[in-house]
Amino acid sequence: MNASDGAGVKLKRSIGTPEADYIDPFLMLDEFGSENKDDYIGGFPPHPHRGIETVTYMLNGEFEHEDSTGAKGRMSSGDVQWMKTGGGIIHSEMPEQESGLLKGFQLWVNLPKKHKMTTPHYQEFAADKITVEKRSDGGEIRVISGSTNNNATGAVVNNYVKPTYLHVTLPANASFEQNIAKADNTFIYMISGHLCIGDSTEKLDKNQLGILTEGTSVKVVTNTATSFLLVSAMPLNEPLARSGPFVMNSKAEIIQAYSDLQNNRF
Numbered sequence: 001m002n003a004s005d006g007a008g009v010k011l012k013r014s015i016g017t018p019e020a021d022y023i024d025p026f027l028m029l030d031e032f033g034s035e036n037k038d039d040y041i042g043g044f045p046p047h048p049h050r051g052i053e054t055v056t057y058m059l060n061g062e063f064e065h066e067d068s069t070g071a072k073g074r075m076s077s078g079d080v081q082w083m084k085t086g087g088g089i090i091h092s093e094m095p096e097q098e099s100g101l102l103k104g105f106q107l108w109v110n111l112p113k114k115h116k117m118t119t120p121h122y123q124e125f126a127a128d129k130i131t132v133e134k135r136s137d138g139g140e141i142r143v144i145s146g147s148t149n150n151n152a153t154g155a156v157v158n159n160y161v162k163p164t165y166l167h168v169t170l171p172a173n174a175s176f177e178q179n180i181a182k183a184d185n186t187f188i189y190m191i192s193g194h195l196c197i198g199d200s201t202e203k204l205d206k207n208q209l210g211i212l213t214e215g216t217s218v219k220v221v222t223n224t225a226t227s228f229l230l231v232s233a234m235p236l237n238e239p240l241a242r243s244g245p246f247v248m249n250s251k252a253e254i255i256q257a258y259s260d261l262q263n264n265r266f
Contacts (some may be wrong), residue, residue, distance in 0.1 A: 001013055001014075001017050001019075001116050002048050003071060005058075005134035007044065007149050009032055009039065009040050009042060009044065010032070010034060010039040010261070011030045011031065011032050011217075012031040012032075012207055013028065013029070013030050013206075014029050014030075014031070014048075014208075015027070015028050015029035015107075015187070015209065016028035016029070016030075016057070017149065018257070020210050021188060023185050023211060024028060024096065024185055024190045024237065024241065025068060025109055025110040025160075025161045025185075025233055025234070025235055025236045025245060026107065026108070026109060026110075026185070026233070027052060027108035027109070027110055027185070027233070027242070028106070028107070028108040028223075029105065029106075029107050029108075029189060029209070030105065030106045030107075030189075031103075031104075031105050031189070031191075031207070032101035032102065032103065032104055032105075032244075033059075033060075033101070033102065033104070033108070033153075034101070034102060034103075035097075035100065035101045037098055037099055038043055039241055040095050040102045040246050041095060041098065042095035043063075043092070043093060043095050044092060044093040044094065045090070046090050046091065047090065047091070047093050047095070047182060047245055047263075048088065048089070048090045048104075048245050048261050048266060049085035049088070049089055049090075049091070049245045049246070050085055050086070050087060050088045050116070050245070050246045050247070050248070050257045050266075051085065051086075051110070051111055051116040051117075051156070051246060051247040051248045051253075051257075052085055052108050052109065052110055052111055052247045053082060053083060053085065053105040053108070053109040053111060054078070054081075054082075054083045054085065054097065054106060054107065054108055054109075055080070055081070055082050055108075055109060055144075055165070056075065056081045056093070056104065056105070056106050056255065057079075057104055057106075057107075057144065057165075057167070058075050058076060058077055058078060058079045058080075058103075058104040059077060059104050059105075059191075060077050060100075060101045060103040060104070060234070061076075061077065061095065061100065061101060061103060061105040062074060062075065062076050062077075062095065062096040062102075062141065063075045063093050063095055063096060063102075064095075064096045064130070065091060065092065065093045065094075066089065066092055067089050067090060067091030067092070067120075068089055068090040068251070068266060069089060069120055069239065071122060073124065074096060075124075076126075076127065076191060077127060078126075078127025078142075079099070079124070079125065079126050080123075080125045080144050080146075080155075080156065081123070081124045082122070082123040082124075082131060082138065082144075082156045082158070083120070083121075083122050083123075084111070084113050084118070084120055084121040084122075085120055086111070086115070086116070086117060086118040086119050087116070087118060087119070087120070087266075088119035088120075088257070088261070088265070088266035089266060090111065090121040090266055091162070091220075102182075103174070105189075105229065107231065108137050108247075109158075109161065109163065109233065110161075110236055110238075110240070110247055111160060111247075112160050112161075112236050112238065113238055115160060115254075116248060116249070122232070123155070123156050124139045125155045128146070128196055129155055130142055130143070130144060130153055130154070130155065130162050131143040131152050131153060131155065132152075133150060133152035134257065135170075135173050135174075136169055137170070138171050139168070139171055139174060139176075139203070140168075140169050140171050141166055141167070141169075142166065142167040142169075142182060143165075143166055144165070144166070144167065144170075145157075145158060145163045145164060145165040145167040146162070146164030146165060146183060146187070146232070147176065148166070148178065149178060149179055151259060152255050154159040155254045157229065158233075160179070160236075161223075161233040161234045161235075162195070162233060162234055162237065163231065163232065163233035164178070164180060164184075164230070164232040164233070165228045165229070165230075165231050166178065166192075166229070166231075167227070167228075167229055168227070168228055168229075168230055169191075169225075169227045170195075170209060170222050170225070170226045170227075171222070171225055172222060172223055172224045172225055172226075173222065173223055174222050174226075175220065175221045175222075176219070176221075176223070177193070177219045177220075178217065178218045179216060179217050179232060180217060180218060180232045181214070181216075181218050181232070181234065182214060182215065183214075183234060183235070184232040184233055184234055184235075185211075185232065185234075186211075186212040186218065186219075186231070186232035187189035187209055187212060187230075187231055187232075188209070188210040188212065188220070188228050188229065188230050188231075189202060189208075189209050189228060189229040189231070190204050190205060190206050190207060190208050190209075190226075190227075190228050191206070191227040191228055191229065192206050192225070192226065192227045193222060193225050193226030193227060193228075194206065194222070194223075194226060195220045195221060195222045195226050195228065196220065196221050197210060197212070197218070197219070197220050197223075198219050198220075204211075204215075204228075213241050214244045216266075218230060232261040241253060241254050242254070243257075243258075246258070253263075
């Protein structure tokens with residue numbers, strides 16, 4: 001669905017909606033993308049988080065980020081930032097451009113109860129540090145986390161939910177297969193083109209989210225050039241309490257988060 005966040009940044013939200021509220025452990029998936037600066041120039045001024053990981057994957061453009069731990073840096077096309085907010089962080093993400101295309105994704109991944117109050121931590125990788133598996137048909141797989149069937153392994157390590165996060169680009173009339181753990185929850189998000197999953201003739205089109213049923217592999221076929229995200233991870237199966245930027249396990253913990261924020265304990 002169309003949404004906005006931060007200082008009016010226009011988004012397409014596909015997880016964290018009435019139709020797909022929570023796909024354990026995935027809390028939210030936003031695509032931001034526009035050539036109109038008015039859609040993104042306000043950026044995401046300082047805001048708090050607790051209890052989750054935020055994953056930013058840039059396709060085009062530049063963002064500058066800064067936070068309450070003193071960390072700061074710039075993200076450019078193809079870069080990945082996997083941030084563990086832990087017990088609390090205040091950060092900002094502001095566009096470093098006044099025109100042109102800004103496009104990318106932010107995914108929120110829940111943290112398990114025993115790790116929600118840990119120290120914030122970053123895993124940041126420039127585009128040239130992201131593993132790319134080249135296919136014989138001219139397609140490619142950018143491996144952010146997890147491994148492909150050919151053992152191309154991503155730089156991001158997450159031992160909480162053991163995610164697989166792939167950006168797959170295929171030519172027309174191609175097929176693709178990826179093994180996954182049977183217990184994982186898995187989705188596909190379409191960036192461009194369209195594809196069919198498994199033996200289905202029903203197409204998944206641009207900007208659509210496909211939530212997959214339980215299985216040990218994902219198979220897709222295309223009849224046009226196609227680009228998509230394939231994301232999979234172990235569910236936490238824990239109680240969930242959330243309010244805005246805070247995701248905990250009980251209402252009392254949410255109230256405590258607001259109290260800690262108001263009293264400068266982040």
